[in-house]
Amino acid sequence: MSWQAIDNEVKSWLKQARKLILTKMDSDLQVSTKSGPNDLVTNLDKQVEQFYISQIKQKFKHSRILGEESCKEEGLLSFDGLFWVIDPIDGTMNFVKEKENFASMIAIYKQGKPYIAYIYDVMKDRLVWGGPALGAVYCNQTQLPAPKQHALKDGLVAISCPMVLANYRNVVEVIKASSGCRMVGSAGIEFINLILGKHCAYLSYLRPWDFLPGKILGETLGLSVKTIDDEKVDVVSSSVVLVATKSAHTEIIELVNR
Amino acid sequence: MSWQAIDNEVKSWLKQARKLILTKMDSDLQVSTKSGPNDLVTNLDKQVEQFYISQIKQKFKHSRILGEESCKEEGLLSFDGLFWVIDPIDGTMNFVKEKENFASMIAIYKQGKPYIAYIYDVMKDRLVWGGPALGAVYCNQTQLPAPKQHALKDGLVAISCPMVLANYRNVVEVIKASSGCRMVGSAGIEFINLILGKHCAYLSYLRPWDFLPGKILGETLGLSVKTIDDEKVDVVSSSVVLVATKSAHTEIIELVNR
Incomplete structure (x- = not known):
């Protein structure tokens, strides 16, 4: 399986997750708390995580998954297939209060090594993706230079x-x-x-x-x-x-x- | 002079300022400091302020102007015409470092009273505008409700x-x-x-x-x-x-x- 095949799948999931979030965030948002009043989770965190998990299980059978909301499989560094780490909505407080400045994220390890990753600024439609599999990082279609060495x-x-x-x-x-x-x-x-x-x-x-x-x-x-x-x-x-x-x-x- | 006539002018200036900023921010930015190392001003702060000032003087002769970078006319509360308060680029540090999260702003007082104002998130193309002249506030074309009374x-x-x-x-x-x-x-x-x-x-x-x-x-x-x-x-x-x-x-x- 090439990284391009994985990449095509993951990008289509991210775009579908974005559509789901944009459709439901204003009309169908149920907020609850986890460890304290400022540790929030919503129905959309859970729905997006379930969507990613079901896609991974369907398309990439030899996988394990670690997800923020539900799925805590182990063996990231020892598993010989694809290990997926998913955060369906990172910055849930921002998602609830600001309706922006949150990200949907996926990291993929292959045979215990970092392979490819995605951070999607959903509201700006700004996807930062790449990793060792391709030796580069992109923001949408643009390859990124190394950040300047600011002091x-x-x-x-x-x-x-x-x-x-x-x-x-x-x-x-x-x-x-x-x-x-x-x-x-x-x-x-x-x-x-x-x-x-x-x-x-x-x-x-x-x-x-x-x-x-x-x-x-x-x-x-x-x-x-x-x-x-x-x-x-x-x-x-x-x-x-x-x-x-x-x-x-x-x-x-x-x-x-x- | 109706508020609509003023509004038409100001919106066209803001759009022109945005174009100037987008054209020059990556290629032609000179940064200098004012009161200290973290109090920045750029050639674009000055150019945009000069642009607003020249437009005001040309189109609205009976005006006074208070601007962040250069123009410090007085009499905001006593002047019987239009008093303009302008901040060409608010958040210059963000403008320089983040290339986003800055605003171009104009407030207009008429006969000493608040009349109409504009805050333009340049990179998001999000213009919040309105005031007592129209008894409402808009974000781009959408009239805004009063913010919820969050505790x-x-x-x-x-x-x-x-x-x-x-x-x-x-x-x-x-x-x-x-x-x-x-x-x-x-x-x-x-x-x-x-x-x-x-x-x-x-x-x-x-x-x-x-x-x-x-x-x-x-x-x-x-x-x-x-x-x-x-x-x-x-x-x-x-x-x-x-x-x-x-x-x-x-x-x-x-x-x-x-």
């Missing part, structure tokens, strides 16, 4: 709100050394901002389905994706993840490990 | 980064009482977020050209636009401005004035 002082940083409020690991100094801080509320959208060179760093506590698609895409373009302790990110657990240009990475690691 | 716990808040870092007036408690915090980096885009009901409150230190267009539009739709001390905003000076739904306003004023 911290010349770049915007995105840091999750709880970390800023607690000044976790000195992040206030990171912000003061940068061009400014943005809070977007979706890991997928933040990865896109890094990949497109809009921001120079992103720091947040993330779960595998939040960071794996962006990790595959970002690393293909030379971005650094490490833990806040400058270690390799464990792809099967949650971590405090720092995504950054190489130069901003060095400066931030120094500031947060003082 | 603070059910809404996203946007608070400027320096205020959050300093926990100015207890804003950390405001964030903790809300659905979450976003930092967008443009007052114009934030006013749009409030007007479209995406966020329930915005708090920032703002200058007249930052807040007057949004104040005219927001108040037309029943949003509260006050100082952080719950006083009337002085339209000719800079202030810490709180824009909010009426219910979020009450809760925030209580939290920041404890």
Whole structure:
């Protein structure tokens, strides 16, 4: 099976998911909470995840799946087929409140290795996709250059709100050394901002389905994706993840490990 | 002179400014700093402001103008003609780094009273416009309803980064009482977020050209636009401005004035 065959399928699923979301988001949205009042899930998160799962099971039989809402199969690094990591709607709070700035994401591992990934900014119809299978990353039809190596002082940083409020690991100094801080509320959208060179760093506590698609895409373009302790990110657990240009990475690691 | 005649002119200027920005932003952008390394201005800020000023002077002779970059005429509340407040590119840092999330804004006062205003999200081609002259606010062609009265716990808040870092007036408690915090980096885009009901409150230190267009539009739709001390905003000076739904306003004023 070529990556092009997989790619054709996945892109058609993403477009169908977009259609479903656009059709139902204003008229048929049921919101409930998970771990707390600000951890939301909707019927559309679940429907889109079920749609992806049913498509994968139908089209790619030798697959395992890890999904945010329902499906928690294991063996990402040992399974000899395709391992799919799916986040149907990343940034559900934005989806509910802003009706924009959320992403639908899929990461594919093949024989335990990163293969191809997708982050879809649904409302902007902006699909960032690619990976080692093709040795490149695209935004829609345009191949992307590696992001410019902005130093911290010349770049915007995105840091999750709880970390800023607690000044976790000195992040206030990171912000003061940068061009400014943005809070977007979706890991997928933040990865896109890094990949497109809009921001120079992103720091947040993330779960595998939040960071794996962006990790595959970002690393293909030379971005650094490490833990806040400058270690390799464990792809099967949650971590405090720092995504950054190489130069901003060095400066931030120094500031947060003082 | 009817408001429709003014509206026709202004909309054509905004579209022309958009064309100029889209044509030149990637190829012909010169960035310099104003008060500090993160206070940017570009050749396009200046060109767009000059374009608006020349059009106003040509088409509306009995006018005065207050512009961010160059033109500081006085008499907003006493002048008996049209008083124009212009911010050619609000969110210049975003314009330079993100190439999106910036706005071109115009507020018009007539005989000292708010008349009509425009906030144009240039990259999304999303124009929010209206005011007392027509008793309504539109997003492009669609008339907008009053934003829903979200309570603070059910809404996203946007608070400027320096205020959050300093926990100015207890804003950390405001964030903790809300659905979450976003930092967008443009007052114009934030006013749009409030007007479209995406966020329930915005708090920032703002200058007249930052807040007057949004104040005219927001108040037309029943949003509260006050100082952080719950006083009337002085339209000719800079202030810490709180824009909010009426219910979020009450809760925030209580939290920041404890």
